[in-house]
Amino acid sequence: MTWIPQDVSSICGQNSTSLPACSPAYLAFVSFIVQYFGKSNDNYVARSDPKGPEEYDFIVVGAGSAGCVLANRLSEITGWKVLLLEAGPQEPLVADVPSFGTFLRSSNIDWAYRTQPEKKSCRSKRGRSCGWARGKVMGGSSSINYLMYIRGHPRDYDDWAVDNPGWSYREVLPYFKKSENNRSPEIVRGSPGYHGTKGELTVEWFPYTDPNSEILIRAWKEIGYGKIDANGNRHVGYLRYQTTSKDGQRQSTNAAFIRPIANDRSNLVIRTQAYVTKVLIDRRTKKATGVEYVLTNSSDTSPKRALAKKEVIVSAGAINSPKLLLLSGIGPTEDLRELGIDAIQDLPVGRNLHDHPRMDGLTIKLSEKTRILASLDQMKNDSLEYLKTQRNALSAMGVLSAGCFVKTDLERIPDYPDIQFTFDGTNVKDHVAMAEEAEGLAALPLAYYDGINISPVLIGPRSRGYLKLNGTDATWGAPLLHPNYFGDDHDLRTIVAGIREARKLFGTRAFKENGYTLLAEPLPSCRQHRFDSDGYWRCVIIEYTNTIYHFVGTCKMGPRSDPSAVVDRYLRVHGVGSLRVVDASIMPKITRGNTNAPTIMIAEKISDDIKHYYHRHCPGARGKLCFFGS
Structure with a gap:
């Protein structure tokens, strides 16, 4: 895999030096970055392309801030077979360099979305729209963001918990701490009880301090x-x-949760450049049974199928998670019918978008x-x-x-x-x-x-x-x-x-x-x-x-009685069995701060919920673990 920077030719046009990115010096430097930083540190065990339907316990769609955490935590149970599907490539070395964040947007590891023209925003931008960067790479947007580790205000979570018991700040704080390896003693000592030091995700100050x-x-x-x-x-x-960095390098969720364990867990299968086109749902039982996807880096572009014995978990982010639900027949019925999609469950998918x-x-x-x-x-x-x-x-x-x-x-x-x-x-x-x-x-x-x-x-x-x-x-x-x-x-x-x-x-x-x-x-x-x-x-x-780029809310968490809700407090899709959405799209209301840390927390919490659910419902458990060989 080689990182491919943004193609600026369509923007530069005839005025080759009118924009900073159109200058010869910029183009020379980007070529230099490709040469020295274009490859990947990821070294996953190669898996052969599937020839027929595959079967797993859990299928996680999207290896972003939430998906990497879920894949790690669920594959801790050795008897559970987990498939992690990511539409983008492996994480390139250029993403490790904090100061190179400017070069990642609109490259081949960014979905490079744009908003529709509106009357009250983005009016003087290109196409009267704003660019919306989203990570299309292992680690998702945690691989292209600006690394800030901010949880938001405790009141944010207490507000969530009004309609969603279990989500108060007191109840979610342990899951923030579980992931966190805070290496700044001044912070840990100054806020006793608020920080973790033994998690997978390193949080620290950068080793270099900018004088300004x-x-x-x-x-x-x-x-x-x-x-x-x-x-x-x-x-x-x-x-x-504080930032999600380690010794001067980015700590994406891929670097923190997947790279260290990917080749050691035979029960975890990772497929990159695997574009999921549909969640397979049994129309009679309204139960998710698997996914359909295309390997975009393969000469064989025929649809592949993977089946889930337990659950499909959609963690594709606040834009692509609702998109996938809509493509699968879950969403506003009238909108689906206009596109010729058979409606399976009428839910307000895609609403409540905010930023x-x-x-x-x-x-x-x-x-x-x-x-x-x-x-x-x-x-x-x-x-x-x-x-x-x-x-x-x-x-x-x-x-x-x-x-x-x-x-x-x-x-x-x-x-x-x-x-x-x-x-x-x-x-x-x-x-x-x-x-x-x-x-x-x-x-x-x-x-x-x-x-x-x-x-x-x-x-x-x-x-x-x-x-x-x-x-x-x-x-x-x-x-x-x-x-x-x-x-x-x-x-x-x-x-x-x-x-x-x-x-x-x-x-x-x-x-x-x-x-x-x-x-x-x-x-x-x-x-x-x-x-x-x-x-x-x-x-x-x-x-x-x-x-x-803090998009949230499009698969809102709330009780069945809430007409604006898509998932319940365990992030199970209302009315559809064996299907969850676990990412920033479930936030009822955005947190007052950067959203990467809360998204990681959400995945940590739901990973525990899933483990506890299958422990309680394991036949013959009688209070003992029955995690199928764990």
């Missing part, structure tokens, strides 16, 4: 914010983000002494040094290490943030082009930049959208994504309030002493407004919408 991230933290402190561990008992304040939107355009222009740039030769040398040491600037993500959680005046609940600030290094010269089309066009690793985008992220959105199947090609085409960003005006007003809080930073000594200035060049689509007015920022939010 320290300046940003000083500025937040100046305007009155205190230091927090966002995964502890205080949630409003500044922090240095953490943000915006670009509030930009710090750095001084000569604070900007961090590099020539092509220096970037190459730094990359070769990283291969040897994993300790230089490429082992971190630039200013993304600094962050702050803020509660604006629009949020009434104490210590309950509604804005999360992230900081992205950027190229000031190309700030307009980057605002119009950021996805896949960053020409530099995250370690190098001469400007900083201050990104207020809306973490308590009220707006809800939906997704539907593509009527042109439902099976292979991208689903139609309607996020309905800012459908509720409260969301717009909250981001503007966040901007006003961030503007205070420019009055701090930390900013002034280091020559940080506001880039006061209005973005083209908003020049009719006075720069820095509320009207200007509302315009920027709508025209230059962005996201940190």
